Amino acid sequence: MGEPRARGRFGEYGGRYAPESLVEACREVDEAFRGAWADPGFRVALARLLAVHAGRPTPLTPAHRLSEALGVRLYLKREDLTHTGSHKINNVLGQALLATRMGRRRLIAETGAGQHGVATATAAALLGLEATVFMGERDIERQALNVFRMRMLGAEVVPVTTGSRTLKDATSEAMRHWVGVTGDSHYCVGSVVGPDPYPWMVREFQRVIGDEARGQCAAELRTGVPDYVVACVGGGSNAAGTFAGFADTPARLVGVEAEGGAGAARGRLGVLHGCRSLFLQDDDGQITEAHSIAAGLDYPGVGPEHAHLRDLGRARYVAVTDDEAVGAAVRLARTEGIVPALESAHALAWVIRAAGGGDLPAGSTVLMTLSGRGDKDVSTLKELL
Known part of the structure; x- marks a missing residue:
């Protein structure tokens, strides 16, 4: 399970099927991650956060x-x-550090069970970033505890009322929102999905x-x-x-x-x-x-x-x-x-x-x-x- 082939391919899967307005943003994330992952200083900073904040x-x-x-x-x-x-905190601390390295001041995330949203809100509070979390209306109802935790940590929780009102639709809304705010916001994808480099990057974190x-x-x-x-x-x-x-x-x-x-x-x-x-x-x-x-x-x-x-x-x-x-x-x-x-x-x-x-x-x-x-x-x- 190494680096994907050209254009983020794992065999016939993967790639970067993003709207034109997000292609450059994905390239910037790719370039920033490659640079960070090759930087011993970044690795040391992440390892320390995982130890003293996440408890690894x-x-x-x-x-x-x-x-x-x-x-x-x-x-x-x-x-x-x-x-x-x-486990969500492992990936989020990595992406939050990457966001600060890129000069971004805000994290965007999708969440289903709320754990990725809580981790995103936590990392944002820790590093002095803003956080906006998109969550399906149905999941907000069944995961009320995590919604409260996100809001207590200072994150904005945006209900998604379209489609099934669950994770798929929250992800769609988060990506649509990212289109208009790529200059100051980093989309913190919570799983090994999304356009390249996210599947590889999240797996590495x-x-x-x-x-x-x-x-x-x-x-x-x-x-x-x-x-x-x-x-x-x-x-x-x-x-x-x-x-x-x-x-x-x-x-x-x-x-x-x-x-x-x-x-x-x-x-x-x-x-x-x-x-x-x-x-x-x-x-x-x-x-x-x-x-x-x-x-x-x-x-x-x-x-x-x-x-x-x-x-x-x-x-x-x-x-x-x-x-x-x-x-x-x-x-x-x-x-x-x-x-x-x-x-x-x-x-x-x-x-x-x-x-x-x-x-x-x-x-x-x-x-x-x-x-x-x-x-x-x-x-x-x-x-x-």
Whole structure:
């Protein structure tokens, strides 16, 4: 999982399908990121922020009781223990530092579950930037806690009332807004989607997850590498960051999507939000709506590198239902004392299903990225349990 080919291509996926008014802005981001990523000073500054503000490194937690019940050795990479409660802070601190390097004074973001929005608002407050976060009206209702957190941190939260009123439409509105403010604003994309260089750049900012986990597994496991590496996938940033640490190992990579938003598992080739990838579409090629109990997985496609990994056979993509995810969240809470985000619970649901159905051989070692904590989903869970 290295640098994409020319024009941001991962095989036949990726690219820069941006309106003419954003092409130059994307070029500027590309040039700035390449310069920053090659600058040891930038890397040191980011590493320090990740350590003293975000709380890295995050631990690798053995799930003893659940492992015994499932007949596998399950380890959790605890991104839920970062400041703001999810992996999103890794990418946002990188992009916020990049924005200041570019002389931008304002961050624009989209958010579904609200975790990327909270991380953006947090980084903006930390670095003295303004922040505007676009969020679907439906997600504002089901993620009220995160909306309050964003506003308390000083961010403007803009409700999006078009379409499904979820993540897809929030992303569209954020990109439209960016067109008119490229001179003083940086669009802080939250996942490995969007026009080049965003899929590659976001993966590089998130690869700290995989790099840390690789070292932790080397110290913890007799084999040094787990048999399976599992993460949930919406756009796919936590999975891309995790997979980056293990792409050159024999570990089997498994991305777990929501049944109602399985772009990698059931999508078709198309273009959305500036990149060519796999998206849910009707027979006329129109993007269809995704549906998931987890707002962060409520996206009708997948990042281009995930589509490429699927085609190569390097990663496998599967889907689980809302009910399976809720059941997995409850089971983790009651066996390990950890309440996961519903997004992360999808990955766990597959581990539970696969261990019971034989897809995970007995005794397998499984690394699962726990991408976020479940505080934000308490209201949803209270209605169901």
